[in-house]
Amino acid sequence: MSKEEFIRVDGRKPDELRKYSINAGILKNADGSAEIRLGKNWIVVGVYGPKEHFPKFEALQDRAIINCRYHMAPYSTTERKSPKPSRREIELSKVIRTALEQAVILEKFPEMSIDIFIEVLQAEGSTRVASITAASVALAEAGIPLRDMVVGCSAGKVSGKIVVDVGEEEDKEGEADLPIAIMPNLKRVVLLQMDGKLTHEEFKEAFEKALAGALELYEEQKRALKGLIEKMSEIPSEGDGNEQGV
């Protein structure tokens, strides 16, 4: 059986991402915001800041502090999840924060903090990498200077095959899961986790598949931000000012 003939539980090919879309500027009150839909995943990110860090004695004189919270809504999973942050969510908040810290030019904002709130409203596997992809768009929309975008994708081993963008069912049944996030222009890995069992060869194949998936999603990030710029540069013609914001 050739690789192309292998069909996954949801009918995808090994190299095929789920359906995705990213939209920027979806929350009026936030300084930056974005949402991502990846399969049934629906994740909203709001960015507030840079703002004065509180409490003041914890502020850093040479750079900004990023606060990041990854949170899953109680109704986001098949079995209701307690709204209280779990150990998993605390770990993911940390790895997502350190991934984004690599891209944000923190030195531009001494004594300040930037809050990144990630709300997983519906989860269907690979939420951490989708969260990073959306958070990076929200940071860019907030006008926070970035060295590069950060974009994430996962790969895994399911029924002995290496596949990209692991879905919920595949993660449960699969042999390994490899979420990664990269800065696509600087070509650096900013998030890398793996659990399961992979040989070195399989790891290489999975890494390359996740990388290709991330690069595809990077195009969607750019599209989301480009759409926003076009919207901003539309000069309202005289007389239809009242329609703005309806």
Next chain:
Amino acid sequence: MSKEYKGKTLSEILRMEQARNFLGKGMREDGRELTQYRPIDIKIGTIEKAFGSATVYLGDTIVVTGVNFEIGTPFTDSPDSAILLVEGEILPTASFEAEAGPPDEYEIEMSRVVDRSLRESGIIDFKKYVIVPGEAVLKIFVDFNILNDDGNIIDAAVIGAVAALATAEMPDLDYIRENLENVNNNNIKEVPRKPFQIEEVPIANTIAMYGDKMFVDPTASEEEVADALITYTHLSTGEICSIQLLKGSLSYEDVFKALDLAYEKSVEIRNILRERGIISG
């Protein structure tokens, strides 16, 4: 004050400066090679009250691990599977910065990386420790504490967990089955014991980067100044069972360079465990 010096003592700041100076020249503050581990000492059975225990000394890092067994109710989605609970804490004795109280995100991350290193490795055959299918299974607790933190606590904690599990004695499940009415978690330590059997040995190796220098077994000050830290856990088969980028970023090439170095070091540590008679084969 910059982020890295905030809340640090003068001696810590000086040690960080020293680590920077040495690593910049491709050397270590303690005279080690870049790819050399500190001396490892493993003491077995250091906690007599536990079913299994080990104390690992990795340079000045000290980790105490205790293994305990209880009778538990299986999870509904895996009725025929024993339960493993891994939890680690950095004790307030461990360093100037360590604090008592609920674990922070770094401790939770450490704990979860050690958990995944064990759980995904197949070190425990979960099907083997079912007492009554669907009703009672063995609940395996691996609790570890960092007594002194001089860096690389994940590598040390995985060695400690393997050593404690490999040398643990478990309550005889046949005895429990025959005396189900009388045995409970209050008297489980009085049940006749049998050696606990491990099926695989995971070894975690943390690789650090400073500029273009790649090195192993970082001390606390080397971790502070490192640009990146990544942990790979390998099995005896050469397969990887866990990866975690703990800090910083890596180029695509360095991900694979670090992987090869981690594998090489895992073989070395596996041999140490064999030579000391902690694991067989």
